[in-house]
Amino acid sequence: MLPDIPQARATLDELLLARIEERHIHFIAKDNLLLPDMPGANLFQRTDLLHGLELGALIGAVSGVLAGSLLLIFPPENPELKMMALLGSGLGGALLGSWLSGRAAKSIPSSRLEAYFPEIDAGKVLLIVDVPLHKVLSVKQMLCEKHPDLRFAGLSVSYALN
Structure with a gap:
């Protein structure tokens, strides 16, 4: 200081x-x-952006996998689509979660x-x-x-x- x-x-x-x-x-x-x-x-130094991105990716990935598991419970006809849907929803959830939480975290001063x-x-x-x-x-x-x-x-x- x-x-x-x-x-x-x-x-x-x-x-x-x-x-x-x-x-x-x-x-x-x-x-x-x-x-x-x-x-x-x-x-990155002034805000909690990095922390927000990490947390959003984690929460989004878990939410995406949970949403994708619904596709396993109510499966599409093609078995290859099952696994692709699960992975795609997990990745999509991680990306969406990172983006949304990153937008919010960039306005929060660094803890x-x-x-x-x-x-x-x-x-x-x-x-x-x-x-x-x-x-x-x-x-x-x-x-x-x-x-x-x-x-x-x-x-x-x-x-x-x-």
């Missing part, structure tokens, strides 16, 4: 000078008060960031830096040396393909 926008902007410059690419730096501030050249958090909302509402700026695990300590030390009022709020481990 950074105390204000000017310190967040200075931190951005320091991270860029430390050779951390801008695409790995994300800020969240109250009412989008970020300066135009400051990278904001993306949809992982819930603890930071009071400070963000008070004018502070949340900084998210995506770095490999072996760089976390050095980035943290660099930022804490230059910004004594910075508060390290935690570490979240995720796996990226890039």
Whole structure:
């Protein structure tokens, strides 16, 4: 957590000078008060979209399989159609469930960031830096040396393909 926008902007410059690419730096501030050249958090970081997609796919798949099992109870004439109908309804349910819950979840703020909302509402700026695990300590030390009022709020481990 950074105390204000000017310190967040200075931190951005320091991270860029430390050779951390801008695409790995994300800020969240109250009412989008970020300066135009400051990278904001993306949809996946700000909302519960990913969780909603996963939950919707699970519920949709189960619902689809249950609907497909009705086709097994009241079967069509062709036996190959039975299995295709069961698989198709499961897949269709998963897709429909993901789509519907994803649409709803993208408007829900991220539950992982819930603890930071009071400070963000008070004018502070949340900084998210995506770095490999072996760089976390050095980035943290660099930022804490230059910004004594910075508060390290935690570490979240995720796996990226890039």
